[in-house]
Amino acid sequence: MSVQEITAKTIADFVIKKKKLFILDVRNESDFNDWKIEGKSIQILNKPYFDMLEGVDEIIDEIPRDIPILVVCAKEGSSKFVAEMLKESGIKDVMYLKGGMKAWSDHLEPIKVGDLSNGGSVYQFVRIGKGCLSYMIASEGEAIVIDAGRTIEPFITFAKEKGVTIKHAIDTHLHADHISGGRKLREETGAAYWLPPKDAEEVVFEFNGLTETSNLKLNGTQIDIIYSPGHTIGSTSILVDNEYLLTGDILFVQSIGRPDLAGRAGDWASHLRETLYSRYKEMSENLMVLPAHFSHITELGTDGSVSEKLGVLFTQNDGLQIEDESDFHKRVSENLPPQPNSFQEIRKTNMGKINPNEDEQQEMEIGPNRCAIN
Template sequence: MTQQQTALQPMTPHDLTQIIFQHEKLFILDVRNQSDYHDWKIEGKGIESINIPYFDLIDGVEPALTHIPEGKKVLVVCAKEGSSIFVAEQLVEAGRSDVYYLAGGMKAWSEHLEPVKVGDLRDGGALYQFVRIGKGCLSYMVVSNGEAAIIDTLRMTDVYTDFASSHQVQITHTIDTHLHADHISGGKKLADQVGATYWLPAKDAEEVTFAYKKLEEGKEITVGNTKIAIQPIYSPGHTIGSTSLIIDDQYFLTGDILFVESIGRPDLAGKAEDWVSDLRHTLYSRYRELSNELIVLPAHFGKITELGEGGVVSARLQDLFENNPGLNITDEGDFRRAVTENLPPQPNAYQEIRQTNMGKIKPSPEEQQEMEIGPNRCAVHDK
C-alpha cells in the first residue's frame, strides 16, 4: 500500500485487522444504511468513521468529500463490496488518493479470524487465540507434540484446518465450553471432518441430536504426549452447563461467564431468574478459589478496548477481581438487577442459532452467514 496511491485497491479483512492491532490511523466511509451502521460498525483506537448511505452518493460523492480529511488513508465500506467499489472509484476520480474498499464488505469482516499467539506452554507447545474481530468472538487452539485441541470452534473451520496443517499438527479434540447462542459452533462439524472427539457439557446438551463426549469436572483432556492437560471446571450461569477450562495450570478459558470488562448474561435460554444465583456463585465463590495468577481468556470481547498487545484479549484473574465491574457488586439484590434488567439487545437470531447448535435445524451456509451478522451480545455491559 503506497502513500500516494492513485488506483483504487482492495483492503482485505486481514489488512484491516492489522491496522487495528497496530493502532494505525484510518478514515472509514461507511455507506450502509444508518440503522445497520449504528447497530454494528468497524472500530479501533486509530479509526475515525462516518456514515453516509450509498443512496445519498449515487449522484455524486460531493456530500462525502467535505467530511473526508486530506492526507489520510480512506476505506469505503458496505455490506457486500459492490457499493463501496462504486463510491471509492468516485472518490479517486474526484482526486482523492490512498482510497481503498473493504474486500467482501461487512459480510467478510464478520467472518474473518485472525490467529494470534497467546504464549508458550511449559512442556512444549503453544496456545493460540483466533480473534473474530468483526464480531467479537474468540476461539483457541492448544498445540502440543503434533496434536491440537480447539476450544469454542467457529463455523469457519477451514481457518483451523489450514492453521493446523501449516503447523504440522493433527486436530484431535474440539470443545465447546457451552451451547452458544450468538454464533454457530463449528465444533461438531470440524470433529467429523478430521476424526476428532467433540466435547460439550451434558447439561447444555439435553436436546442435541448428535453424539458428543461429556465435558465435565473431574475429567482431563490431554493434548499430545507432553501431558498438557485441559482441566474442566463446572461454572454455570451463562448457561446451566457452562464449563471453564484451565490449561497448563496457567491459562483460564472462561467461555461466556467472565470477560475482560464485563460478565456473562444469564438470559439467552429464557432462564435468567433461575440462573442468576448460579452465575453469582461461579463468579464470586468458585472462581475465587482459583489462583489469582491465572490468565483469563474469554470466548468473546465486547469492546475494541479489550484488545491488548498484538490483538490478544486477556487479563490476569486478580486484576479482574479488582477492576471488572461485574465482579464488584457486593449486594446480591443489586447483582440480580444488574444481570437481569436493562441488558443489551439479545443477539441476532439467537433462538435459531441455538437450534442450529443443537442439530435441530440445518440452515444453508448463506442462511448461517445471515444469522450471524451483527455484534455478539453475550455480556451484561457490552454497550
C-alpha cells in the same frame, strides 16, 4: 477508474496497530448503528449508498486528504462503486473492503498468547469484527480447539502449519451468538467433539459429554474441566497447564456473562454469582483468564489478543465488585443490552434442529456478539 481492494486481514492490522484510517460506511443507518468497524485511530462517517447514487459532492468536503480512505458496505459492490466516484473526484488514497462487512465478520487472526510447561503453546484466534475468541492448545504434535467458529478452515490450516493433529474440539457451552464449528471439525478431522450435557438436552446429534470427570488427554499437558454455570446451565471452564483459565462466556476482561439468552435469567443468576464469587475466587490469582468474547476494542492488548490475570479482574472488573446479592441479580437480569441478532435461530442451528446453508449462516451471524451484561 480502478480502485484498490483491501482485505479484512489488512484492516485488522490497522485496528491492532492503531494505524490511522478514515472509513466511509455506506450501509443504511440502522445497520451502521448496530455494528461497525472500530479502532482507536479510526475515524468513521456513515452515509447510505442510496444517498450518493448521483455523486459524492455532498460529502467530498468531509473526506480527509492526509490519511487512507476505506469505503465499506455489506457485501462489497456498493462500496466499490462509491470508492470509484471518490477517486474520480480527486481522492487519491481510497480503497474498498473486499467482501464487505461480511468478510470483516468472518476474519480470524491467530495470535500466540502463551507457552506450556512442556514446550507447547496456546493460540487465541481473534474474530475481531465479531468479538469472538477461539483457542488452539498445541502440545507435542496434538491439539485441542476450543469454541471454534463456523469457519473451520483457519483452524485446519493453522494446525497443518504447526504440524499438529486436532484431536478434540470443545464448546464450553451452547453458543447463542455464533454458529459452532465443533461438529464440522469432527467431520473434517476426526476429532472428538465435546459439549456440556446440561446444555445439550435438545441437541439432536451425537457428542461426547463434557463434565468434570471427562478424561481429556493432550500429550504432556494437563487439561482440567471445571463446571461453571451461569451464562448457561452447562457453562464449563477449561484449566490448561494450571496456568490458563478459559472461561467461555462466564467471565470477560471488562464484564461478565449474561444469564438470559435461554430465557432463564432469574434461575441462572444465582449460578452465575456462585461461579464468579465463590468458585473462581478460590482459584489462583495468577491464572491467565482467556475468555470466549470481548465487547469493546479497548479490551485488545498491544498484540491484538485479549487476556488478563484473574487477580486483576477481581480488582478491576465491575461485574466482580457487586457485593450485595440482590443488587447482583438485578444487575445481570435488568436493562441488559439487546440480545444477539438471530440468537434463537443460532441456538437451534447449534442444537442440530435446523440446517441453514452457508449464506444463511453468515447472515445470521452479522452483528456484535452481545454476550456480556454491558
